[in-house]
Amino acid sequence: MIDRASVITVLDAILDPKSGQGLVASGLAKGLTVADDRAGFAMEVPVADAALYAPVRDAAEAALRAMPGMTRVSVILTAEAAPAQEPRRTAGLSSAAIDQTRAKAPVPTDRPAHVRRVLAVASGKGGVGKSTVAVNLAAALSARGLSVGVLDADVYGPSLPTMLGLSGKPGYEDGAIVPHEAFGLKAMSVGLLTGAGDAMVWRGPMASQALTQMLTQTRWGTQAQPLDVLVVDLPPGTGDVQLTLIQKTPLDGAVIVSTPQEVALADARRAHALFQKVNVPSLGLIENMTGDIFGRGGAEAEAARLEIPYLGDLPLTAAVRQGGDAGTPVVIAEPDGDVAHRFAGFAEAVAGALGL
Numbered sequence: 001m002i003d004r005a006s007v008i009t010v011l012d013a014i015l016d017p018k019s020g021q022g023l024v025a026s027g028l029a030k031g032l033t034v035a036d037d038r039a040g041f042a043m044e045v046p047v048a049d050a051a052l053y054a055p056v057r058d059a060a061e062a063a064l065r066a067m068p069g070m071t072r073v074s075v076i077l078t079a080e081a082a083p084a085q086e087p088r089r090t091a092g093l094s095s096a097a098i099d100q101t102r103a104k105a106p107v108p109t110d111r112p113a114h115v116r117r118v119l120a121v122a123s124g125k126g127g128v129g130k131s132t133v134a135v136n137l138a139a140a141l142s143a144r145g146l147s148v149g150v151l152d153a154d155v156y157g158p159s160l161p162t163m164l165g166l167s168g169k170p171g172y173e174d175g176a177i178v179p180h181e182a183f184g185l186k187a188m189s190v191g192l193l194t195g196a197g198d199a200m201v202w203r204g205p206m207a208s209q210a211l212t213q214m215l216t217q218t219r220w221g222t223q224a225q226p227l228d229v230l231v232v233d234l235p236p237g238t239g240d241v242q243l244t245l246i247q248k249t250p251l252d253g254a255v256i257v258s259t260p261q262e263v264a265l266a267d268a269r270r271a272h273a274l275f276q277k278v279n280v281p282s283l284g285l286i287e288n289m290t291g292d293i294f295g296r297g298g299a300e301a302e303a304a305r306l307e308i309p310y311l312g313d314l315p316l317t318a319a320v321r322q323g324g325d326a327g328t329p330v331v332i333a334e335p336d337g338d339v340a341h342r343f344a345g346f347a348e349a350v351a352g353a354l355g356l
């Protein structure tokens with residue numbers, strides 16, 4: 001278990017080149033999250049200082065990774081710029097593409113263009129199957145005839161590339177990122193910009209906050225063919241990083257995933273409280289991995305306590321895990337199976353709540 005105090009000690013041993021103070025002491029490290037085996041924070045610097053701080057970001061990441069027991073590290077460096085002065089840089093784009101964006105990139109707005117609804121899938125606790133639910137719920141919404149996109153915003157461990165069998169950097173056209181497509185779903189992941197399998201590493205300056213950029217600069221839909229719903233797979237947890245993200249993302253509703261045991265439910269409660277804080281309706285709680293190991297029914301009782309809809313449960317089954325590993329979500333691989341049937345029910349409830 002990593003503790004916050006030792007993370008702060010490690011970060012304060014690295015000096016902010018401008019103030020000469022440690023990264024935490026100087027206030028440079030923002031939204032520091034420390035949980036079990038992971039840590040992350042963001043540094044926001046003026047674009048003119050981006051080159052100065054890139055090695056600082058690298059040093060902080062290396063120092064955190066070297067801590068015993070640390071498995072996931074996310075250090076985000078964002079540079080806020082006046083768009084006219086600096087090219088918008090997106091990790092993985094060629095310099096020609098970047099130059100092209102100078103003239104053509106739309107100014108990011110809060111809401112992604114041509115997207116009717118934005119739905120978050122969240123969990124207070126990691127590893128409860130949030131990404132599995134996000135991808136299969138997206139597939140089930142698509143099976144209802146809706147046009148659907150999935151944005152993997154899980155900066156700690158992007159799993160969408162594996163779950164949908166995606167690889168390769170996204171294309172870029174007329175100033176917009178062209179999302180990948182899989183099984184009829186539009187898909188974007190931090191993992192596609194930074195290299196699959198790695199924790200998120202943003203190198204170099206970015207014109208705007210990294211995820212806002214993916215949200216608003218990806219061509220999810222067009223005027224003629226708007227996207228009905230964008231499913232956003234949020235990073236697990238209820239800390240500052242999550243709060244900042246949901247404050248920056250125009251969400252129409254959230255689905256919370258939990259396993260049945262109390263420790264996960266306590267975190268689901270915190271996730272609900274976080275959404276309440278920013279006036280995003282919790283559209284329902286899904287209990288995942290129901291069965292002999294974790295028990296059952298905990299989430300249903302919790303949903304009743306929180307006065308939010310209980311959408312149902314998902315058993316712990318090999319088909320669900322295999323679907324994720326093989327890159328074909330179980331809802332698509334076994335459309336007539338029990339799991340697909342359950343997701344059809346979740347999708348019906350969610351689409352209804354979103355007015356779709």
Ligand SMILES: Nc1ncnc2c1ncn2[C@@H]1O[C@H](COP(=O)(O)OP(=O)(O)OP(=O)(O)O)[C@@H](O)[C@H]1O
Pocket residue numbers: 123125126127128129130131132133154157159236288289290314315316317318320321322324325
């Ligand atoms: N109902 C289930 N039955 C069997 N395996 C499952 C089930 N739900 C999820 N899994 C498996 O559990 C693992 C974790 O799931 P997933 O990546 O969706 O969790 P997560 O909450 O998004 O995790 P993280 O906190 O890392 O983002 C994956 O290998 C997935 O295939």
